[in-house]
Amino acid sequence: MTANVTAETLAAPQEVGHPRAGVPAVRVQQVSQVFERDRPPVLDRVDLTVRPGEFVCLLGASGCGKSTLLNIIAGLTEPTSGTVEVSARRPALMFQEPALLPWLTAAGNVELALRARGVGRAERREEALRLLALVNLEGAGDKRVHELSGGMRQRVALARSLAQDSSVLLMDEPFAALDAITRDVLHLELARVWAEQGLSVVFVTHNVREAVRLGQRVLLMGSRPGRVVREWQVDLPQPRTIESPGVGALAAEITTELHREISRHGR
Amino acid sequence: MAASPVRTDARAGGTRDVEAGLDALDSAPTLPSRPGAGQRFVRIVLPPVVFLAAVVGIWQLAYVAEVKPSYALPSPADVFDVFWSSLTDGSAFEAVWTSLRRGGVGFALSLVIGTALGLAMWWSRWLRAAVGPIVSGLQSLPSVAWVPAAIIWFGLSNAAIYTVVLLGAVPSIANGLLGGLKQVPPLFDRVGRVLGLSTLGRTRHVLLPAALPGYLGGLRQGWAFAWRSLMAAELITYSPQLGQGLGQLLNVGRELSQMSLVITSIALILAVGIAIELLVFAPIERRVLTRRGLTIG
Numbered sequence: 159m160t161a162n163v164t165a166e167t168l169a170a171p172q173e174v175g176h177p178r179a180g181v182p183a184v185r186v187q188q189v190s191q192v193f194e195r196d197r198p199p200v201l202d203r204v205d206l207t208v209r210p211g212e213f214v215c216l217l218g219a220s221g222c223g224k225s226t227l228l229n230i231i232a233g234l235t236e237p238t239s240g241t242v243e244v245s246a247r248r249p250a251l252m253f254q255e256p257a258l259l260p261w262l263t264a265a266g267n268v269e270l271a272l273r274a275r276g277v278g279r280a281e282r283r284e285e286a287l288r289l290l291a292l293v294n295l296e297g298a299g300d301k302r303v304h305e306l307s308g309g310m311r312q313r314v315a316l317a318r319s320l321a322q323d324s325s326v327l328l329m330d331e332p333f334a335a336l337d338a339i340t341r342d343v344l345h346l347e348l349a350r351v352w353a354e355q356g357l358s359v360v361f362v363t364h365n366v367r368e369a370v371r372l373g374q375r376v377l378l379m380g381s382r383p384g385r386v387v388r389e390w391q392v393d394l395p396q397p398r399t400i401e402s403p404g405v406g407a408l409a410a411e412i413t414t415e416l417h418r419e420i421s422r423h424g425r
Numbered sequence: 426m427a428a429s430p431v432r433t434d435a436r437a438g439g440t441r442d443v444e445a446g447l448d449a450l451d452s453a454p455t456l457p458s459r460p461g462a463g464q465r466f467v468r469i470v471l472p473p474v475v476f477l478a479a480v481v482g483i484w485q486l487a488y489v490a491e492v493k494p495s496y497a498l499p500s501p502a503d504v505f506d507v508f509w510s511s512l513t514d515g516s517a518f519e520a521v522w523t524s525l526r527r528g529g530v531g532f533a534l535s536l537v538i539g540t541a542l543g544l545a546m547w548w549s550r551w552l553r554a555a556v557g558p559i560v561s562g563l564q565s566l567p568s569v570a571w572v573p574a575a576i577i578w579f580g581l582s583n584a585a586i587y588t589v590v591l592l593g594a595v596p597s598i599a600n601g602l603l604g605g606l607k608q609v610p611p612l613f614d615r616v617g618r619v620l621g622l623s624t625l626g627r628t629r630h631v632l633l634p635a636a637l638p639g640y641l642g643g644l645r646q647g648w649a650f651a652w653r654s655l656m657a658a659e660l661i662t663y664s665p666q667l668g669q670g671l672g673q674l675l676n677v678g679r680e681l682s683q684m685s686l687v688i689t690s691i692a693l694i695l696a697v698g699i700a701i702e703l704l705v706f707a708p709i710e711r712r713v714l715t716r717r718g719l720t721i722g
Contacts, residue, residue, distance in 0.1 A: 234618060251619045257612050260717040261634045270630055274620040294444045304718020307451030309444075322620065340447055346440045 181245050183326050183358030184208040184231055189240030191226055191384075200226050202383030203240070206360075210245065210325070213352055213359045215373030217366060217412065219420050223384025224362045228328050231360065245358075249326040250319035254334050256311035258303045264290060264314045265299035271321035289317040292354075293347060309340035313347065320355065327352075329361045333368070342400060345371060349397065366409045366416065371400045376412060380419045388415060499685045507685035508692065516674075521693060524655060524670035527583070531590030532651045538591065539598025539647060543640075546599065547606045557603075560596045568593035568650065569657035581664035586655065593654030594647040601643010605636030637713055645706045652698055671697070 186206040192199045200223040208214050216224045229235040231242055232251045258267045268286035277285060287299050293313040303311060312332060319327055333341045349372065352359055363369050369376045373392055380387040390412060394404040481501050487493075488500045495503075511517035542560070546553045571592045575585040613635050617627035659672025667673070671694050678686030714720040 232619060234615060248619075248621050253612065253615075255612060257616045259613065259616070259631065259634070260719075261637070261713075270622075271620045273630075274622045274626065294441045298448075302716060302718060305452065307448060309451065310448055313444075318620075340451070343440060343443050343447060347444070350440065 180210070182207045182243075183210045183212065183245050184249075184360060185241075185243045186227070186231065187241045187243075189227070189230060189237045189242060191223065191230065191235070192238045198382045199238070200382075200384050201230075201237070202385045204385055206377070206386065208326075208358050208360060210358055211356050213361065213372060213374045215369035215376045216360060216362045216379060217364065217369045217376055217416070218379035218384070219364060219381055219416070222379045222381035224379050225330050227379075227384070228330050228360065228362050232328055244326055246324040246326040248322065248324055249328050250322040250324040251328045252312075252315055252319050252330065252332045254331040256303075256308075256315040258311055258314055258318075260303045262303070263299060264295065264301050264303070264306065264310075267303070267314055268318050268321045271318045275321070275323060286317075286321065289320050290314070292320065292351065293317045307340075308336050309344060312336065312344060316348070316351065320351070325356070325358060327357045327359045329359065331363055332361075334363070334365070341368075345400065346397075348372065366413050367400050367405060370394075370405045370409045370412065371398060371402075378412065378415055378419065381423065387419060496682065497684060499688070504685045504688045507683075508689045511686075511689055516669075517689075517693060520669055520671045520674045520690075521697060523668040524659065524672065524694075525697060527586060527659075527670060528590070528648075528652055528655050531587050531655060532594060532648055534587065535591050535594035535598055535647055535651060536644070539595040539643070540602060542595065543599040543602030543606070543643075546603050553603070560599055563592065563596040564600060564650075567657075568654035569661075571654075572658055572661045575658070576662060581662045581667065583667065585662055586658040586667075589658040590651050590654045594651035597650050598643045598647040601646060602636065602640045604643065605639020606632065608639055609635040638710075638717075638719065641706070641710055641713060645702075645710070648701060648706065649698070652694075652701075656694055 184206065185208075186204055189201055189204045190199050191201040204227060206214075206227075216227065218224045226235065228251070230237045231244060232249055233242075233244075234251075258264075259270070262270065265283065265286040268289055269282045272282045272285055287296070290296060290299055293316050295310065295313055295317065298306065298310065298314075303314075306314065315332070333344050336344065345368070351357070361369070361372060370390075370392055376390045376392060377386045378388045378390075379385065390408065392408065394402065394408070398405055485501055488495070488498055492498060508517075542556075546557060546560070568589050571589045572585075575588040579585040579588060609632055613631050614627060617631040622630060655670070656672045656675075659670040660676055663673055663676050669677075671690055674693075675687060675690040678684070678690055711720070
């Protein structure tokens, strides 16, 4: 496994981790979403561009429309107005819940994604096991969902997303329900997979430190109407952890801004 | 990301160790080992046997005390004699086989019709609104109420019997499937859409498997209703041309005022019900629930 990773990393195109210019991975233009006519729009003319290979975190309080925006990018929800372009055929989406199908094994869940993509029966099993190994779950292929811990389930969900072979990965608070230790480890895991696979990631969270620890860019969303109010470029060196001093300092700055944004609604 | 491949690799190794430790600590413990044959006998077989023995004991006491005249309350030994001779002359097997075949055919037909109806009600909101209340209502209508109508339509025939069985079982199966489909978490459907499955693919790989526990519940209830309806129908549609099922055996006992035969028939009807439950539905349900981690055993 270790040797394989090295080989693949070396063989991967050089743009890995280095966003190249050209067609954006995701381009959201003037997207608005109105659910109820008399209330402020959930999303108000949101613009967002994600470069290929970029890791962007969408940060905001509950109810700011960040999940709605993600669903719109995923094509699950039609926006009221505006346009969305995604360079991938179909972006992969990870939910806060692992959302694994409990009647299938870990490998079976990954295989379903391969099947949906049209991968032949003969190759599915092997490819599913390879993807599970990629998230350090070799040997867990035949396990039932209920036999896996929360962290393992979320890694199977990540393997299933990778099975979609999409260059764009959307993540909707995928680690919010996990304990802090498991979350830290999954941050490492995700950062590694992102770098290896050259993915473009849009990561939604309400955890400021998580956003700073993972993202190359952090976008703060305001609520009612939901829109991007500020953005930060995160120039801290990789690898970093949630405890890195730079992460703490920037997180403090963003938190102040976030609190100011939230306080607007109490007045 | 300035991390070199080697660096990435080393970090991956670190993650691997921590993850392996977390996985080991955090995983659900493996299922407790299956109890041995002796333990299973004591826990599963012994209690009902003891209970049955107690019932027969009380029955014997009531017989000795002559609570009722002996034509109305025969002794356990008398009933056992009738039961034994019905086994040795083969009449019990014939009756059980005749009823079981009718029940099986009737249930198979109900399965096809009930499943189609349940799916149709799921797909068509209009149909659900139109026939949903009636299908639910039919579940609480004792299907013996259909017997007179069935006899008027089809005479004393197997067709009349099947009609009653179908009207008893189809609503349960259709409702069970519909209930199962309604309880499928919307998240599963979103997963299917994110993965890019077509409507047909989502139905086959996500919706139907997710609805299976509810559907199985419906099938189980459907069988119980089919079996009950069959007994009611056989009891009333008595004709020399028809094969003699358990319900008809019951009727013979009544006409001859032979309580031993009546009790024998009831015991046989009950035995078939218990056997189907234990040999067919319980194992399937256990299998499905265990795979999904939905049972505590």
